[in-house]
Amino acid sequence: MEFLNPAALYALFLLPLLLIPYLIRRKPRRVVFSSLLLLRDFSSRSSGRPWGRLYLPPIFFLQLLLLLLLILALAEPVFSVRPVKIAVILDNSASMQALEDKNGGQKSRFELAQEQARDLLRDFSPQAQVDIYLTTPRLEQSGKDALPPDKASAIIGALRPYDLGEPPDSYGDELSRLAKEKSYERIFLLTDHPVRGQDRIIRVLSVGRTKDNLAITSFQIARPSFTSTQMAARVEIASFSSKEEKIRLLLKGGGKILSARALTVGSRKSVAVSLEGFPAYPAYEAEIEVNDGLALDNHRFAIAPASGGLEILGISPRPEALYSLRSIAGVSLKVISPEAYEKSRGEDHPAEIFLFSAPAFLPKKHTLFVLPPKENPLVAVGKNLSKPVIASWREPHPLTRYVNFALFRPAYARSLKPLSFGEAVIEAPEGALAVALEHQGFRYLVLGFDPFPYLGKENLPMSIFTLNLLEWFYEGLAGSSAATGEPVRLGGRSDKGFVVTPKGEKFLLEGEQNIFSHTFFQGFYEAVRGEKKELLAVNLRDVRESDLSNPAPIQLREEPAVSGSRSSFFSVWPYILLLSILLLLLEWFYNPPATQP
C-alpha cells in the first residue's frame, strides 16, 4: 500500500489532542431532570474517582477511531497495480530565490521545494516513473526519460532557479493539459504560489510565507541632454513591504561607488531617485542595501547610452506636423514619404515614426505609429472619437510619467485593439488610445491620436507625453538593459565569437547569429566577436516576482476523468471515508443530542 498524500500522516501526531477536551472539560453538559431527590449524594462519590476529571467514555474511542480513519483517508492510501507515473514540477522562477527561515538558518524557497520533492519521492515505490519539469523559461521537461524516484531525487538536487518571471499562462490549464496528454497518475507542483480550487490529479505544494520585500523596478542611465558628457541616472524603487523601510541606494560604475543616498520608502509605495553629474562608464549598477525577502531584485544593471542625440526617420504623406520635433534639442529628423520608405529600407535610422501610414511588415527598429491606417500589422483601428476623455492609464510606466491626464484631451482619436499582443497604456471608455509592446528587443508604440505638432509649453500634457515617448525610444536605443529571458540583439554579424554569462558560462556564437536568447540570469553579458567586445545588461523586470506579500494564486479546475482510462491505483480512501461516515452515524445513534424541557 502507498500513500498519495503522505504528508497527511503527520496529522496522526495531533491525535492526542483529542484528550484535551476530556481533560479540561470544566463545564459539564447541563441536563435538566425532574428531581434530584434520588441523585443527591452521587456528586461526592464521582469526584472520588481515581481518574480524577479524566473520564473516557466509549464515545471517546469511537471518536479516536473516526479521526484515525479520516486522517488515513486524507493520506489517500492506494494499492498500486502497475508502476506509478508521476510528474514533479518545480517552480524555478526568480521569487523562488527568496530566503525563508528554517531551523535557525536560512534556505531559499527553491531549496525547500527540492527538499519537499525529495521527501515526496521517498514515499513512492522504486518502480515509479518520475518526470521532472521546470516552469521557466517555459513549462518543459527536464531531460527526456522517466526516472526512478532515487535518480529523480538526485537530478532535482542539481537544479537551480533562474532570474526569470513566470510565464503568463495559467498554470491550472497548462497542468490539466499535461495530465491529459501524458496520462500522469499524479502531478506535484512545488511553488511559492497559493492554490485555489482542487484537482484530482494535480497536487500543489506551496513553500514559503509572505514576506516584505523592496525592489529596484527601473534603472536608466542617460545623458541629461542628448549632447551632454556627464551622465544622469534614474532609479525607481518599489516597496512590497507592510511597513516603512529605510534603505541606502548605491550607484556603482567603473568598480567604484559613484553616489550613495539614504531613502525612506513607505509601505507599498514607490520612490524615484535622480542622480546626476557623474562620469561616463561603460556599465553601471544600482543597488539598494536592505535586509528583505529577495536579494535578486535589489540590484539592477545598465549600459551607458552609446552616443548622444536621437536620429529619427519620419514617414508620412502629410509630414508638416512632424517638423516640430526638430525644436527638441538632440533630436534630428529626416522625413520621407511612404513610397520613398520602401527604397530607403537600408538606411540606418535607429527610430522611425509613421504618421498616418504603416509599413506592410513590422520594422526591426523602435517605431512609433500615429493614427495608422486599417492595414497595419499591430492593431485593429476602431471608430472615430472626438475629444475623448482618458479613462485610465498604466502607472507606473515611462510613457505616462508626469503627464496630467485630466488636461490630456486630444482633439481627435480612434480606438485601438491589439491584434496579438501589446498592452494598453492609455485608455478611453471606448477603447485603448495607446498600445505599447516590446518584441525581439525593439519597442513599438501605436497611438490612436496625433501628438504632433510639438508645442512645448503651449500644450504641456501632450508635450510631456511626446518627450516621454522619445525618451522611451532613446532608452531602448541605448540598449541600457534587456529583461531576463528576452533575446538580445548582438552587433557584428560575420565573425564567430562567444558570450559569457554573469554565471561565467560561455556560449559559442555562429557567424550569422545575432540573437542571443540564454539570458536566464540577471547581470552583464559579454559578447566577444573577433576584436569587438560588447557589453549587455540584463535585469529581472517582472515585478510580480518581487511582490512576495501578495503572490498570484494558482487556479485549479477539476477536469472530468477521461473515459476508458484505467488508473494504476486501486484507491482505498473512498472506502475508508465511507467507513468513517458509518462510524459517525453510529456515534450519533450512541450519543444523540440530549433533549431538555
Next chain:
Amino acid sequence: MLPAPFTADFVNRLEALRLRTRKEFLGSRPGSYSSPRRGTSLEFADYRRYSPGDDIRYLDWGIFARSDRLYIKLFREEVDLFVYLFIDASGSMAFPTAREKFSPACHVALALAYVVLANHDHVKLHLLREPAAAASPFYAGRHRIMDCIDFLTSASPGGALEMAPSLGDHLKRLRRPGKAILIADFLTPSPSYQRGLNLLRASNLDISVIQILSRQEIAPPFPGGGLALVDSESRAELAVQWSGELLREYHERLERHNRELKSFCHKGGIHYSLFVTDQELSAFVLETLPAIGLFK
C-alpha cells in the same frame, strides 16, 4: 373535543364504571352511594319500635305475628358523591416535556372525571402548584366534561411544590366530605408527601393516590461522563460523572422510594397505583384501577 386517547370504545367502557368509596358520606341529593343516614333505598339497615305517625307500609308484619310487637323496617339512604381530583402541576411534571408527563396525568384525571360525571356525581379539579394554586367549581352532568378539559388544557406545569402546604390551602375551602384522588409524581422527600396525605386523611376524605412517572425518570437517558444535573423545580445543580453503575443505583433508589410510598398508602387505607406515561391509558383505567379497588 376529547383528547386522542378517548376513543368511542374507551368512553363507552368508562360509562360502565363507578367509583368505589370506603366511607359513607352525607350527600346533597339522592344518588347511588350509601349514606350513614336512613332513607328509602332498597337496602335494609335496621329495625325500630313503631311510633304513632310512622308509615305503616314499613311495618314488619312477620315480627308482629311472632311477638305481637310493632316494628318498623329502616333502609339506607343513597346519596350522590363529591370527588376531588388533585393534580400535581409543579415543574417536575414538565419532564421531559409537559406533553409527555403532565398531559398523560391530565388524561387520567379526565377519565376519572368522566366516570364521576357519567354517574351524576360531582367532581372538582384542583391544581397543586405554588404560588398560583387553582381549583375549578364543582361540575355535575356528563356534558361538563368539556369544562374539565378546558380547565386542564389551560393549565401549564411550573414552579416548585411543597405538597402539604399546597394541599392545606385547597382543603381549607372544602365544605363537603367525599373522595379525594391525588395524581402526582411524588418525587419529594417522604416526610413531605406523608404530611400531605395525612392532611387529606384528617379531612375525612376517602383517598386514592396515582403516581405518575415518565419513562425518562425510570431510566434516565443521560450520556456518560461529566454532567451538571439541574433540578427542574429548584434549579439546583448537581455535578456527577454519569455511568452505568450510577444508573443501576438510581434504579434501586427509585424502587425503594416507590415501595415506601406504596407501603405508607396501604397502612393509611389509601388506594395506590403507578402510571408510567408510555403505558396505554385505557389499559390503566380499565384494568389497573379496578384491580386496586378504585372502581366497582
